[in-house]
Amino acid sequence: MIELVIEGTRRDLGGFEVSRILPHVQQRMVGPFVFLDQMGPAEFAPGSDAINVRPHPHIGLSTLTYLFEGEIMHRDSLGYTQPIIPGEVNWMTAGSGIVHSERTDPLKKSQGGAMHGMQAWVALPTEKEEIAPSFTHLGEDAQPSDRSGGVFTRLVAGAAFGERAGTPVESPLYYLHYELPVGGTFTAPPGPGKAGGYSERAIYIAAGEVEVDHQRFHTGQMVVFAPHAEPVITAIQPSTVMSMGGEPLGKRHIWWNFVSSSKERIDQAKADWKAGRMILPPEDSLEFIPLPE
Template identity: 75%
Template structure:
């Protein structure tokens, strides 16, 4: 039932740890998901720097930010300023190009507190790579949920279990948040042959689960075989993200850019370096400069590690 197990690669970004799951050497993408990070868990002392990601650009993808604990303040060059809190969704489609920052609100910084969440990048289909950028925020009550006998489920994006989330996705996918009490059982959407999806995976954000007689713990992704129909059992109270969808084809990834051609990546680099991509009006005093990296991109390199300048 299990095709591959991926261990998140942890990196300290100066008091805040990120666990990078995708991309990985043996598995570049799961469906259209080309990037997956676990943010934290962490607890910040009052006044300590928490999330402080300066303005930076994206092309060719949608970002999905989802929190279990804490708060992040999003600002972008479309004019949106939007805090995101647990259970809510920030869905930002870069398309032809967008610039945003992710910060901790000064008041929240003064108070301190916990931070734990996920950030995913979803590659856009070829025909949608250059669509106009956009931003959508969904409140905690805006997505379908289910709760029964120790299982809480929220459909964060896409379609699954006969429900459809309000997130404006551009290709077939699902992204589900499970909170599972010890001993609770659940199952991901079925394989494509039975009305589900071609590619599926489970990420353990907290706790431990059993799949096909094997135990998996926090920070591990279980990539399921195409025809697998597993039962997932919580070995202790657990937080699990189930995700996947239909492939959109190979993509190049370099820094914050995703594209189907090297020429498009080179153009994005040149645009950012030359200042042709505007900064958010409410956060325009600083930005992340273009990294000094080799000019040639690779296909979703597994070697990419979080850097202090990386978006979270």
């Protein structure tokens, strides 16, 4: 039933820790999900730097930012300035190229507070890697949700169990958020060959502990399922779990913030960023992250 268990790797991004789950040496992608970070959980003191990610570029992907706690201010080169709060979704498609920053609003910074959430990168199909960049902000009403048997479920992106979220996805995928009490259960969407099924599926335990196939898994672990498995996930502790999957798109190269099916395209993106040919966000244009050496 279980193909692989991935342990997230903690990384310090300058005073703020993330757990890096994908890409992994044994599992580069799950469906089109090519990158997955858990941000925090963290508690920022009043006046601390909090989230302070300077403008940086992307190509060939869509980013999905989803919070459990806290707030992040998004600014991009298309001119969008948008705070994201828990339960809402920032969906940014880089396509041929976009630049954005992610920061804590100065007022929120002065107050301090909690930060906890997920950031995913979704690779674009090869024929759509160069589409025009776009940005979509979605409120809770764009994400089907349910609360039954004490289990809260929200479809953050894609389609599952006959429902479809408002995210403008470019390939088949699903991304679900579960809040489980002790003893609460859910099932993954079906595997390939079944109605509404997906070829690749996994869960990530953002908090708590769950049992699958008589095995226990804890915070910071991703469980990748076999294609035709029918897993039932049961909470051993109150748990926050993200369930995700989709159809594979083929090999993708990742270098820094660039994703592409072509190494040459990544080389071009490097040159464009280094030469200043990518536009900075108009409301956050005084600094940027240099190209890594």
